[in-house]
Amino acid sequence: MLRLQDVSLMRGVRVLYSHATLLANPGERIGLVGENGCGKSSLLAAILGEIPIEAGEISAPDFQHIGHVAQDIDTVDEVAIDWVLSGHAPLVAAKKALEEATDDMATAQAVATLAELNEGAITAQAKIILHGLGFTEEMTTHRVKDFSGGWRNRLALARALMCPAELLLLDEPTNHLDLDSVIWLEAWLKRQHATTIIISHDREFLDRTVGTIWSVEDNTIRRYAGNYSAFELLRVERLRAQDAAAKAYEKQSAHLQSFIDRFRYKATKARQAQSRIKMLEKLQAVEPVRATREWRFEFLKPERLPEHLVEAQGVALGYGDKEIIHDVKFSIRAGERIGVLGVNGAGKSTLIKGICKELLPMAGEFRFGQGLQIGYFAQHQIEQLRGDETPLQHLRRKAPDVREQELRDFLGRFRFSGDMVNAPVKPFSGGEKARLALALLAWDKPNLIVLDEPTNHLDMQTREALTMALSSFEGSLLLVSHDRHLLAATTDRLMLVHNGLVTEFDGDLEDYAKLVLETRKATLAAEKVKSDSAPSVNKKEARQQAALERQRIANLKKPLQKELASVEKKLNPLSTELKALDAKLADTAFYTQGDQDEVAAALKRHGELSAQVEELEARWLELSEAIEAIV
Numbered sequence: 001m002l003r004l005q006d007v008s009l010m011r012g013v014r015v016l017y018s019h020a021t022l023l024a025n026p027g028e029r030i031g032l033v034g035e036n037g038c039g040k041s042s043l044l045a046a047i048l049g050e051i052p053i054e055a056g057e058i059s060a061p062d063f064q065h066i067g068h069v070a071q072d073i074d075t076v077d078e079v080a081i082d083w084v085l086s087g088h089a090p091l092v093a094a095k096k097a098l099e100e101a102t103d104d105m106a107t108a109q110a111v112a113t114l115a116e117l118n119e120g121a122i123t124a125q126a127k128i129i130l131h132g133l134g135f136t137e138e139m140t141t142h143r144v145k146d147f148s149g150g151w152r153n154r155l156a157l158a159r160a161l162m163c164p165a166e167l168l169l170l171d172e173p174t175n176h177l178d179l180d181s182v183i184w185l186e187a188w189l190k191r192q193h194a195t196t197i198i199i200s201h202d203r204e205f206l207d208r209t210v211g212t213i214w215s216v217e218d219n220t221i222r223r224y225a226g227n228y229s230a231f232e233l234l235r236v237e238r239l240r241a242q243d244a245a246a247k248a249y250e251k252q253s254a255h256l257q258s259f260i261d262r263f264r265y266k267a268t269k270a271r272q273a274q275s276r277i278k279m280l281e282k283l284q285a286v287e288p289v290r291a292t293r294e295w296r297f298e299f300l301k302p303e304r305l306p307e308h309l310v311e312a313q314g315v316a317l318g319y320g321d322k323e324i325i326h327d328v329k330f331s332i333r334a335g336e337r338i339g340v341l342g343v344n345g346a347g348k349s350t351l352i353k354g355i356c357k358e359l360l361p362m363a364g365e366f367r368f369g370q371g372l373q374i375g376y377f378a379q380h381q382i383e384q385l386r387g388d389e390t391p392l393q394h395l396r397r398k399a400p401d402v403r404e405q406e407l408r409d410f411l412g413r414f415r416f417s418g419d420m421v422n423a424p425v426k427p428f429s430g431g432e433k434a435r436l437a438l439a440l441l442a443w444d445k446p447n448l449i450v451l452d453e454p455t456n457h458l459d460m461q462t463r464e465a466l467t468m469a470l471s472s473f474e475g476s477l478l479l480v481s482h483d484r485h486l487l488a489a490t491t492d493r494l495m496l497v498h499n500g501l502v503t504e505f506d507g508d509l510e511d512y513a514k515l516v517l518e519t520r521k522a523t524l525a526a527e528k529v530k531s532d533s534a535p536s537v538n539k540k541e542a543r544q545q546a547a548l549e550r551q552r553i554a555n556l557k558k559p560l561q562k563e564l565a566s567v568e569k570k571l572n573p574l575s576t577e578l579k580a581l582d583a584k585l586a587d588t589a590f591y592t593q594g595d596q597d598e599v600a601a602a603l604k605r606h607g608e609l610s611a612q613v614e615e616l617e618a619r620w621l622e623l624s625e626a627i628e629a630i631v
Helices: 040-047 080-085 089-100 104-117 119-132 149-162 179-191 203-209 228-263 267-282 348-355 379-383 391-398 404-412 418-422 430-443 460-471 484-490 509-532 539-585 588-593 596-629
Strands: 002-011 014-024 029-033 055-059 066-068 167-171 195-199 212-217 220-225 308-319 322-333 337-341 363-368 374-377 448-452 476-480 493-498 501-504
Touching (some): 014 055, 014 212, 029 040, 029 203, 029 228, 080 149, 089 104, 119 149, 119 179, 149 167, 149 179, 179 596, 195 203, 203 228, 203 484, 212 228, 220 228, 308 348, 322 348, 322 363, 322 476, 322 501, 348 476, 374 430, 379 430, 391 404, 391 418, 391 430, 404 430, 476 484
Parallel strands (some): 014 220, 029 195, 167 195, 337 476, 337 493, 374 448
Antiparallel strands (some): 002 014, 002 055, 308 322, 308 363, 493 501
């Protein structure tokens, strides 16, 4: 359990929040949200005891029972699988006890502890986590320091997930993951039982993983029931109520003050005036809502909109002699909005580099339409910004003949104004640099925007602004992103890069999520079969051992299979009812022409069913994996 009692926290002389009192119940999954710089990461650091609080008290589990993502792991010289296993504190302690045992009794105790923990099962769990986060079997034998920064972040996340934690703290866990790994992580989080606090700017991820929101706002932390979408609605209602209360206060206080001003000095009304003064003093002032202006920008209308933009004919792409994708055949036409799916390393970025003319085909050819203007955004665009130059200087190089005020006005649309326009880029945050790269892209008025993971450094507000800008963009779009909200809102066609091929994906993102989980499950099962196939020495003895092993496995699986059947029996009718309700609620006539009490009842029942189905599906998946893990 985690409890914050009247907590106050400062950064320098600035108060981040004060008098925050919150309780996280066992097993509760919480999304911690708020503007950049409001103190979300600082709260996690305070819970871990890494920074002091100014006032109040934080009650949390012991440090060894808190799972969190380690920082600065670039010099770790351990093999990846061993370092991830070191996140399992009880296993590490048992191994250390065995190494330090000085007599038979201590040795026997340590061996018994290790047997009870089942090191084999823990190692299998570590491999499942690593595989879920995109690591191959071979990669688990590489040393941590030899991985790139993104993969080291995945290793740190895997190690945190290995901890048999009572409290799990995750700060932007999806930032360095591809969509497949994000989908796996969601499923994993739904099955684990630790109290979990997640900081994320991925609204779809929060919607699918948390049931409570802690929002840092108004110099405190407020609790909202429900996922992120529910929080948005509740917060809007609270702000409306606060605004209404402020207006009521202003009206009542103005009325009282008017009476006081008129009759304070009249003998016949003096007593009533004094009474009104006391009433005014007791009247609770309500601070009006400080409306935060939503930030919006736009991609300007392209100067030309050719019908045919890009066509690939039998294209093969790769690096050196290594071919990554081959026989690529597709086209991008005016107005098309395409999302590109596939695991890390499948070739998504390779495809995009070919389309953006940064990589020449090894075979085949790209045909580019006359008047094609590509606006390309990727991580290396951010890295190529000149640290000693200002945003104004960056834009000036693109438009040397344009008036400075026009350049300043344009940069202002991307929240670069005042001193920031003339500040060197080097100390900018990742999000600020990404905004500048988007501004430079927008200036060129492209008719094909190509984005490769554009949201990695963006906060929730900027992601929403990008979503709105892309939704209203009049040109074509090619998008690689692990942000499903962005993909769903801005694309209407999906392509899958898999096994060296680029194909149309016939389905939506929900279908893709199911495919990812089923594929990973099948791959794990195949690897288990492969590892189990060892040659036998004595056939008779091997048969006896195999029979005993089958019996042991059957005994272990039996209660799990029985519960699995029970879960399926409960799940089937609820899923059928939920599907029927989905169809009813998808019909707009049901809202406009139907009985409103029936509509309210249907919405309530839909919420109940969704929660029950999600819980049963999570348990079904947990039982299925537990059955498969029995060896």
